[in-house]
Amino acid sequence: MASPTMQDIADAAGVAQSTVSRVLNGGSGPIGVAEETRRRVRAIADELGYRPHPFARALRGAPSMLLGAVVRSFSDPFFAEAIHAVSIEAKRQGYSLVLGHAAHGSAHELSVVLEVRQCDAIVVLGDLGDAPQLLEDLRRLQVRVVALWHGASLEGFPSVGVDNRAGTDAVLRHLIGLGHERIAFVGPELLGDVRERQAAYEEALNRAGIAVPSGYVDHVANTIAGAEQAFARLWALPQRPTAIVAATDLLAISLLHSAHRRGLSIPGQLSIAGFDDIPFAAAAVPGLTTVRMPVAEIVAAAVGLAVGSEASEVGGDRRSERVVFEPQLVVRGSTAAPALNV
Amino acid sequence: MASPTMQDIADAAGVAQSTVSRVLNGGSGPIGVAEETRRRVRAIADELGYRPHPFARALRGAPSMLLGAVVRSFSDPFFAEAIHAVSIEAKRQGYSLVLGHAAHGSAHELSVVLEVRQCDAIVVLGDLGDAPQLLEDLRRLQVRVVALWHGASLEGFPSVGVDNRAGTDAVLRHLIGLGHERIAFVGPELLGDVRERQAAYEEALNRAGIAVPSGYVDHVANTIAGAEQAFARLWALPQRPTAIVAATDLLAISLLHSAHRRGLSIPGQLSIAGFDDIPFAAAAVPGLTTVRMPVAEIVAAAVGLAVGSEASEVGGDRRSERVVFEPQLVVRGSTAAPALNV
DNA sequence: TTGTAGGCGTTATCAG
DNA sequence: CTGATAACGCCTACAA
Numbered sequence: 001m002a003s004p005t006m007q008d009i010a011d012a013a014g015v016a017q018s019t020v021s022r023v024l025n026g027g028s029g030p031i032g033v034a035e036e037t038r039r040r041v042r043a044i045a046d047e048l049g050y051r052p053h054p055f056a057r058a059l060r061g062a063p064s065m066l067l068g069a070v071v072r073s074f075s076d077p078f079f080a081e082a083i084h085a086v087s088i089e090a091k092r093q094g095y096s097l098v099l100g101h102a103a104h105g106s107a108h109e110l111s112v113v114l115e116v117r118q119c120d121a122i123v124v125l126g127d128l129g130d131a132p133q134l135l136e137d138l139r140r141l142q143v144r145v146v147a148l149w150h151g152a153s154l155e156g157f158p159s160v161g162v163d164n165r166a167g168t169d170a171v172l173r174h175l176i177g178l179g180h181e182r183i184a185f186v187g188p189e190l191l192g193d194v195r196e197r198q199a200a201y202e203e204a205l206n207r208a209g210i211a212v213p214s215g216y217v218d219h220v221a222n223t224i225a226g227a228e229q230a231f232a233r234l235w236a237l238p239q240r241p242t243a244i245v246a247a248t249d250l251l252a253i254s255l256l257h258s259a260h261r262r263g264l265s266i267p268g269q270l271s272i273a274g275f276d277d278i279p280f281a282a283a284a285v286p287g288l289t290t291v292r293m294p295v296a297e298i299v300a301a302a303v304g305l306a307v308g309s310e311a312s313e314v315g316g317d318r319r320s321e322r323v324v325f326e327p328q329l330v331v332r333g334s335t336a337a338p339a340l341n342v
Numbered sequence: 343m344a345s346p347t348m349q350d351i352a353d354a355a356g357v358a359q360s361t362v363s364r365v366l367n368g369g370s371g372p373i374g375v376a377e378e379t380r381r382r383v384r385a386i387a388d389e390l391g392y393r394p395h396p397f398a399r400a401l402r403g404a405p406s407m408l409l410g411a412v413v414r415s416f417s418d419p420f421f422a423e424a425i426h427a428v429s430i431e432a433k434r435q436g437y438s439l440v441l442g443h444a445a446h447g448s449a450h451e452l453s454v455v456l457e458v459r460q461c462d463a464i465v466v467l468g469d470l471g472d473a474p475q476l477l478e479d480l481r482r483l484q485v486r487v488v489a490l491w492h493g494a495s496l497e498g499f500p501s502v503g504v505d506n507r508a509g510t511d512a513v514l515r516h517l518i519g520l521g522h523e524r525i526a527f528v529g530p531e532l533l534g535d536v537r538e539r540q541a542a543y544e545e546a547l548n549r550a551g552i553a554v555p556s557g558y559v560d561h562v563a564n565t566i567a568g569a570e571q572a573f574a575r576l577w578a579l580p581q582r583p584t585a586i587v588a589a590t591d592l593l594a595i596s597l598l599h600s601a602h603r604r605g606l607s608i609p610g611q612l613s614i615a616g617f618d619d620i621p622f623a624a625a626a627v628p629g630l631t632t633v634r635m636p637v638a639e640i641v642a643a644a645v646g647l648a649v650g651s652e653a654s655e656v657g658g659d660r661r662s663e664r665v666v667f668e669p670q671l672v673v674r675g676s677t678a679a680p681a682l683n684v
Numbered sequence: 685t686t687g688t689a690g691g692c693g694t695t696a697t698c699a700g
Numbered sequence: 701c702t703g704a705t706a707a708c709g710c711c712t713a714c715a716a
Contacts, residue, residue, distance in 0.1 A: 360688080376686085
């Protein structure tokens with residue numbers, strides 16, 4: 001037999017199916033079932049290897065124990081790591097993870113990306129600002145949606161993220177403290193988190209009384225190829241920067257490669273800093289100065305917010321809730337004082 | 343109302359619920375439903391935004407349209423990429439992807455890793471040889487299970503993978519052709535795919551009449567730290583290798599970093615080759631010589647095998663089926679003729 | 685052409 | 701303490 005049902009157990013035990021349900025569901029306390037019956041049913045259930053059928057339960061209104069996660073893609077190792085953390089945390093809470101990818105930008109409908117009906121809650125990783133249709137679908141959903149690393153710009157649902165300003169600010173204080181004045185910024189386009197990082201970059205320079213030459217802020221795809229483009233443009237500038245701040249480690253490491261490919265010495269001729277502290281950041285040569293965040297904690301908070309029972313009926317609109325974690329500057333070998341002869 | 347049911351539509355249209363079912367399910371041909379009724383029902387369904395309830399369908403025996411995927415972890419960027427491909431392919435076939443992670447090795451039960459009952463089929467990525475309990479569970483499952491990149495060693499279910507021998511052989515012919523004789527091998531432990539790669543390495547050297555000094559085959563964790571360990575050991579050998587073949591690009595790139603950190607010039611003083619062609623392989627400095635495989639095709643084949651209707655009832659045991667794709671050597675800057683003065 | 689009825693595996697509400 | 705019974709949303713004979 002495929003998978004035994006309660007009815008099978010009931011037949012074998014000579015009781016009614018509803019009794020089986022009571023025994024198997026009724027916790028452990030003596031709740032209106034004879035000890036003798038209870039034992040017999042339990043034994044048979046074990047022997048037959050009974051496992052409740054999730055669909056039948058869900059049909060009755062029980063939670064499906066499915067957590068949806070929508071991510072743009074895994075091209076950024078940071079999100080691969082993040083998904084892994086989500087997977088672990090979901091399992092810890094008894095949920096299975098349903099993965100949807102929102103690559104190809106554009107106006108994909110949510111249904112194309114993820115069969116939502118089955119999920120109790122949904123976590124959105126990264127900025128999906130370029131998929132308005134998807135966000136719209138998400139918004140009219142009755143399930144709980146939590147945004148992760150989506151910047152502050154996303155209205156409509158609670159979000160968990162990192163203090164982008166503080167992180168970027170730490171990087172810039174570090175670089176300015178080293179004596180840099182010609183500091184460029186490279187980031188992906190349009191992403192919420194990145195916007196905040198860029199704003200912090202500009203403010204930090206302002207505060208230090210440093211002007212930002214034209215061409216010093218470059219937007220590219222968050223890919224290796226994007227970084228190469230940006231590097232080429234920056235290096236063609238009349239006044240080359242002495243330091244580059246990248247909005248992601250993927251870009252930062254790729255910039256490092258671009259520099260190496262041109263025979264530059266890092267940090268001798270150019271300082272580079274990133275954001276995320278992906279595993280490769282520490283392994284790069286030289287090690288990448290970057291901003292680390294408590295990924296596991298951030299993910300745990302988001303998943304908790306999504307599936308947690310806590311505030312679910314406390315009433316009150318949680319849609320505007322926003323949890324922000326503090327990041328930490330990690331200084332490695334890719335940043336140093338600028339060369340004197342520039 | 344949360345989500346309209348067929349009954350809601352039926353009420354609104356003044357017909358029976360079964361009629362609604364017929365209209366909505368009965369394809370588009372005129373199959374025993376009056377055109378007039380059909381239009382009316384369709385209109386109301388659209389207006390109410392009807393979407394079928396997957397659980398109810400699944401309860402009746404319909405496929406759940408859920409594809410399970412079990413992966414050890416995302417620490418290897420190659421598998422992150424692979425999962426992305428699986429996600430795309432699953433969606434293409436109308437399936438949602440349920441992700442399970444099998445990290446922490448050991449004897450995890452499948453139920454801990456993935457709620458299987460809900461899945462129509464399961465794809466296992468990479469070698470899970472160190473999770474015997476999980477494989478055992480998988481084996482007694484009634485759902486179709488397909489192994490991906492699991493080497494040839496896995497008995498019990500069909501598998502899709504790459505010709506590891508051919509790939510490794512190409513690497514070794516390349517290196518030997520360049521004049522290398524002191525070629526070391528670094529790979530993760532115990533993994534099926536890797537075992538084949540190692541065997542091919544040994545055979546290729548044998549064939550060329552080259553002896554493998556003790557210490558030239560090193561097993562480490564498939565991580566950045568593992569590579570550093572291996573490099574340190576290899577570099578402490580009395581006879582240092584002039585080339586290192588890594589079983590994965592993650593290891594290869596990390597070895598490259600380890601070498602750089604020691605001030606070695608690549609490929610001047612040491613050639614390094616990998617396997618997988620992850621995105622960073624092309625971007626590394628120098629670019630990594632490696633083995634590329636048609637990931638999208640491999641994944642499509644596996645997903646097709648898992649959910650495809652094709653041979654599902656053709657009878658015949660597909661458990662031993664094995665699909666193998668041919669990989670391709672990609673020569674980049676990390677390999678060259680060995681230095682003369684070694 | 686359409687409506688009625690039964691059942692998929694559970695849970696919950698009744699009676700007994 | 702336990703056994704019928706009615707949903708949950710959908711599909712499919714079978715009947716009208």
